[in-house]
Amino acid sequence: MDEREPLSPDMFDPACPSSVAPFRIADKWGGLVILCLQDGPRRFSELRIPLPRVAPKVLTETLRALERDGFITRTAYAENPPRVEYQLTPLGRTLLPAISACREWAADNFDALLAARDRYDGVPGAEAAA
Amino acid sequence: MDEREPLSPDMFDPACPSSVAPFRIADKWGGLVILCLQDGPRRFSELRIPLPRVAPKVLTETLRALERDGFITRTAYAENPPRVEYQLTPLGRTLLPAISACREWAADNFDALLAARDRYDGVPGAEAAA
DNA sequence: CAGTATCCTCAGCGATACTG
DNA sequence: CAGTATCGCTGAGGATACTG
Numbered sequence: 388m389d390e391r392e393p394l395s396p397d398m399f400d401p402a403c404p405s406s407v408a409p410f411r412i413a414d415k416w417g418g419l420v421i422l423c424l425q426d427g428p429r430r431f432s433e434l435r436i437p438l439p440r441v442a443p444k445v446l447t448e449t450l451r452a453l454e455r456d457g458f459i460t461r462t463a464y465a466e467n468p469p470r471v472e473y474q475l476t477p478l479g480r481t482l483l484p485a486i487s488a489c490r491e492w493a494a495d496n497f498d499a500l501l502a503a504r505d506r507y508d509g510v511p512g513a514e515a516a517a
Numbered sequence: 518m519d520e521r522e523p524l525s526p527d528m529f530d531p532a533c534p535s536s537v538a539p540f541r542i543a544d545k546w547g548g549l550v551i552l553c554l555q556d557g558p559r560r561f562s563e564l565r566i567p568l569p570r571v572a573p574k575v576l577t578e579t580l581r582a583l584e585r586d587g588f589i590t591r592t593a594y595a596e597n598p599p600r601v602e603y604q605l606t607p608l609g610r611t612l613l614p615a616i617s618a619c620r621e622w623a624a625d626n627f628d629a630l631l632a633a634r635d636r637y638d639g640v641p642g643a644e645a646a647a
Numbered sequence: 648c649a650g651t652a653t654c655c656t657c658a659g660c661g662a663t664a665c666t667g
Numbered sequence: 668c669a670g671t672a673t674c675g676c677t678g679a680g681g682a683t684a685c686t687g
Contacts, residue, residue, distance in 0.1 A: 571660095572660080572662065574660090599667090
């Protein structure tokens with residue numbers, strides 16, 4: 388019934404941590420969570436797949452903060468085992484264009500940033516690529 | 518000779534701290550510094566005008582980080598008293614569209630964020646504005 | 648499954664004072 | 668003018684273990 392793709396462990400490149408990017412959306416992981424939700428609701432454990440290095444406590448904090456800001460809703464179903472779904476609100480969706488602009492910047496200019504950083508740090512051979 | 522407007526102390530609203538916005542560009546003040554530089558080079562003390570609450574140490578750190586990432590250049594003139602100018606690089610200018618997207622989001626949706634936050638926090642009367 | 652509960656660390660940020 | 672030098676704090680983030 389659910390034809391959406393499962394979230395991949397490779398969805399975000401671990402070698403390319405968001406901490407290097409000059410943009411941060413919400414808190415450290417907020418932007419990535421929003422991207423995970425853009426195709427429809429997801430469960431807590433689903434979100435852990437593409438974000439394996441985020442401790443459950445931190446993921447909970449991230450989700451609560453996004454909920455507080457009105458970007459996502461949390462729906463708990465009274466079942467056993469329990470099921471909880473997180474889903475973007477219309478307000479949350481308004482973030483997507485700006486997030487896209489940030490991602491587009493990164494796609495176009497991330498290498499230049501890294502090169503500049505190497506040059507500044509005096510990494511050998513960094514001068515070659517002006 | 519310099520026809521550019523001086524930077525105003527009111528350039529950034531102190532009642533609307535960037536810490537509330539879901540976007541952060543570079544470090545806490547990086548995005549604002551970039552905006553200050555978009556019309557041309559500025560001196561250290563010029564930048565302090567619109568950012569009076571940023572300690573000089575912090576402004577220096579911000580500028581060094583932006584320089585390291587290749588977003589700005591620092592030019593010191595051997596004069597007395599000393600003069601130093603900071604200026605956006607072409608790479609730094611590539612950030613402007615994405616920053617604009619973030620600002621546009623804020624202009625359109627900031628009130629809704631604040632309202633959602635009040636509702637979540639149970640602020641009296643926040644329910645009225647759905 | 649979907650989280651809590653505890654404990655901990657550290658870097659980002661700030662205040663104040665001083666200087667070539 | 669354009670910064671350094673110190674000191675200090677807080678809170679975001681993380682590691683690990685446990686639970687209804």
